Amino acid sequence: MYRGFKKMPHVQYIYTESSESLCGVKLEVNKYQYLITGRVYEGKVYTGLCNLIEKWDKLTLPQRKGLNHRYHQGCSCKIKPCYYLPCFITSKSECLWTDLLSNFGTPGYQSKNYVCVKQKEGYCSWSRGWTPQDRSVINTTDP
Structure with missing residues (x-):
């Protein structure tokens, strides 16, 4: 593919x-x-x-489904890495990526289970991989 x-x-x-x-x-x-x-x-x-x-079989189910169905919804969003605290987003088109705080640069729970997508209100936020977009929105500073 x-x-x-x-x-x-x-x-x-x-x-x-x-x-x-x-x-x-x-x-x-x-x-x-x-x-x-x-x-x-x-x-x-x-x-x-x-x-x-x-390796494809090492990706989590949310990652595989995200690649095939959800990640394109975040094309207008920017993922902003957080290397050390405090971290802030500077625009509504950013999602704060905090995996780097605890995983020493390797993909962690956030990148394996969430997707940064544009919400109906026009801002970007993390959403759980495959659940319907509106039900699982989390705060941009969560995981």
């Missing part, structure tokens, strides 16, 4: 650096399915250690 057909209608290769010391990634091709994020530059798709790369 591939997203981004408008920008790249055909992808034959995904490029990365040759070693991890140069931020390259090693994938076990034809053994696992992966979620791979990256960028398109001069007609080629690139990925590396700074991009999100995860």
Whole structure:
């Protein structure tokens, strides 16, 4: 499954650096399915250690459903990372991401179970992965 057909209608290769010391990634091709994020530059798709790369079966159910059904609802929202307290949002289009406070930069409970989406009132907030959007809105400073 591939997203981004408008920008790249055909992808034959995904490029990365040759070693991890140069931020390259090693994938076990034809053994696992992966979620791979990256960028398109001069007609080629690139990925590396700074991009999100995860085995599909290691994603939580809310993450998989979010990728297929919910994350696009947050395209106009910005996720603002919180590295240390105090943290604040500065506009109604931001969701405060607090996983970095307790997980040392690794995805934590918030990123595994919530999605930042625009609400009916026009502001962005965290919503539990697959439950109907209006029922599970949480405060932007929660998890």
